[in-house]
Amino acid sequence: MKNEWPLWEVFIRGQHGLAHRHFGSLHAPDAEMAIKNARDVYTRRNEGVSIWVVKASDIAASSPGDKEPLFEPSNSKIYRHPTFYDIPDEVGHM
């Protein structure tokens, strides 16, 4: 499949006030078609109010091999988690 369309990662905002969340990926010849395809593939059940697409090749990612140096040092530092506070219900999504 030499002529396959490029891969796009799809991010969808579920409702106003929430962040866009990664939903999946799809193929499309360009950004405009990627949004249309994302609409058809991922929002059939009224999942979203906004769609972002980004070329998968444009995403820089951490390497799985770097897991230990990147993430393990924070394991032992529980004071970094704001779990000692009570959040009032009225605040809503944080």
Next chain:
Amino acid sequence: MTATVKTDAALFELALRMGDNALILGQRIGAWCGHAPAVEEDIALANVALDLIGQTKMWLGLAGELEGKGRSADDLAFLRDARAFRNALLVEQPNGDFAHTLMRQYLFDAWHHPMLVALKSSADKRVADIAEKAEKEARYHLERSEDLIVRLGDGSEESHERMQTALDALYPFAGELYAADAIDGDLAARRIAPDLGEVGKRYLASLKSTFEEATLKAPWDAATRKGGKQGMHSEELGYILAEMQWMQRAYPGAKW
């Protein structure tokens, strides 16, 4: 009294025409499911087919109600013979290659959307309510098919050639969509449906600009092929109905 009966008969025809267009085109493009050139296109086409079948349920439901003989939308879809179908000839044309499918879709969508916009202000509230729901779906269908016509028309040498061949084959069927008969005249006079000539003018203007952008040449002067709206169909419809209706014909009253 006579006037009421006449209005209902014309309105019944309108509901059948709108419903049968949606039903037959939905059935046609449903056949692409699992066969489209890319999985994304496959899902998109199936979505359009399902939108159209949903609209069919509303229009044929209204038709059954107007007829008053207790026929449901399903009865009308699965137990009518070809001569009783009122869809335009365009929508029963074969899928052909992907270019034919897309061209048929665009020629329909470009008429369907302005038609539904006009029907939103129908004097009959039931018609206006259906149009209100269907119009949003049709707007997306049009956006999608128009975009693909331009991309493929003004695309590679092969895609251009395929789109041009499809346009030459299908354009003669476009004129039936806005050719008014006595029933359309009656409905327009009662403000239940728009003046089809006006819809046609807008339709042709949008075709002109889209085809220009797509570097395609429509055979504008080709003779119009029509008759479907009055029940005179091509042999294609018989094959569609045979496949669509065989279950209810073979097992009358079978329920899912």
